[in-house]
Amino acid sequence: MLGEGILQGLMETARNFFGSYIEKDRLTTVQYPEERFELPEASRNFPFLLYDGTDPDAGLRCVSCQICEKECPPRCIHIEKSKDKKPDFVGKQQFYPAVFDIDVSVCMSCQICVEVCPFDAIRMDKVFELSTGDRFGGLLWDKHELSKSNEYYRQIHPVEAAETDERRTKEKADAQAKAIAAAAAAAAKAAAAAAAPPSDASSNGAAHPNPSKPVTQ
């Protein structure tokens, strides 16, 4: 009958109206500045640069390879390579960025810089309350504004950070093992050279860094 559905609808809205005063869990609105959602693990906004330890200048992971600058679709990254080098986390001498700027007014949060970075140096941040009165300088972030510690990364993306840390620890251990092996080999070589200087064949065999490798193949 005509009008029946209207009455049913009116009952439903009346139930909502009075119910919202009685049952508090009907109101799903989060009163934003006072209350906040916990952001999901996968949420992301703008990239930041990671550093190890406590000193952003010494621990910055970026080696200024400029892959992210080239891959960035809206081209919001600007990097200037340093003239000198400093040791990275495994002790290898690397360049570092003298200038690293991201224009966040251009950035589209695509995360491609993160995908392509071979050094785990750039990651996505979660901060979103970034309004500023200065729309040019305030949105062009330099190296110091972008640098954030690994501790912070562990806080905002625990799962990703654990995975990265594990990989990097392994890399570092491998590099150290390699360095020890190389040092041992060099020592052995020096010893062998001292013991039997005329014998070429024996010195070659002893100097091989990983003698078991041919066997496994």
Add this chain to the structure above:
Amino acid sequence: MTVAGLDQIFVTLKDILVAHTPAPLQTIVGILITIVPIIVIFPALFAVTTILERKGLGRIQNRYGPNRVGPWGILQPMADAVKSLTKEDLVPRAADQVVHYLAPLVLVGASFLGFAVLPIGRNMTAVNLDAGVLFFFAIGAGTELAVFMAGWSSRNKYSLLGAMRAIAQMISYEIPLILSSIAVVMIAGTLSPTLIVERQAAFSHGLAHWNLFTPWGLAGFILFMIAGTAETNRSPFDLPEGESEIIAGYFIEYSGFKFALFFLAEYLEMFAVSGLGITLFLGGWSSPVSFLAWIPSWAWFFTKLLALIVGFIWIRGTMPRLRMDQLMNFAWKFMLPMTLVVIVSAGIWRFLPVSFGGSAALGGMVRWLVCALVIVVPYVIFARMLGRGNHIEKRVYRFAE
């Protein structure tokens, strides 16, 4: 202060104020004292209604509604007013400047004029016209003119579409609106709103003689309010605005204060139509039961007005917007015949004897039942006819499944 004194407090105040002005100014001051409260109170009611509506709709949708400005957000209308007053007033270069400028003024003017004939309390009619109901509908037609002025002068296809829809809708629904009030005019035998209210203000067995308490009055009231909703372009009949399809309809090209005027006019029309509904069917300023008759008449009027506003908000929160063909079908195939049936029923009510076999109670009951039957049977028939051929079949996709 006596009950009668409180009831007539505004009338007495006006008389005192007028008596204390110099004789040559008395007419002007008297007119001003009548008009200014209307111009102040109804826009104030508009401010209250906007916050009520936003809070109410919020709760209907399980939200809080505005709650930032002032305690519980009750100062939101002030923030809205400041916002609309400080916004830039843009006029399209291609618009007809004069008509574009005049449209909101005509609309607000026409909306305000309707209040002139409404009795908002005992002896509180601004202009006591003998043909007040007729005046109300004549002025109501002025809003249609203003709407079309706005839609045409903006030179925007959406605004023109909105204006065309508005005209089609308002003219279609004006007929049931007027026809449903004709039943009241027939029974009361007068076009004067003041007299119509006075006829309803009498009591028998403690119950007022409201037209709402008769079968034709109940049906007429429902039809009147449906037509009134359509007439004031409120949801579910808000096709002329149709935010999701034609953005804002006829006032798309208005901004700032002119937009606020359109908004104000829309609510004023809603109050005016509700006010006329109250006058015609809900006994105007009279109390429904005799033991509550001590409450001042103006308080009754505004209580009823607020109740109808709440009804409007409730309806808006419940129903989706109609389609154009549904709107027209409903107007011409259901509303129009039903209002004619209501007129017939009112005629039967008038001429059936009040006492039946010597018993007044039995006679009243028989009269009530006969008149109700005269309305219910055609209602069932028209509802069936309206629903025919409207069955939505499940759509079968031949290739997608």
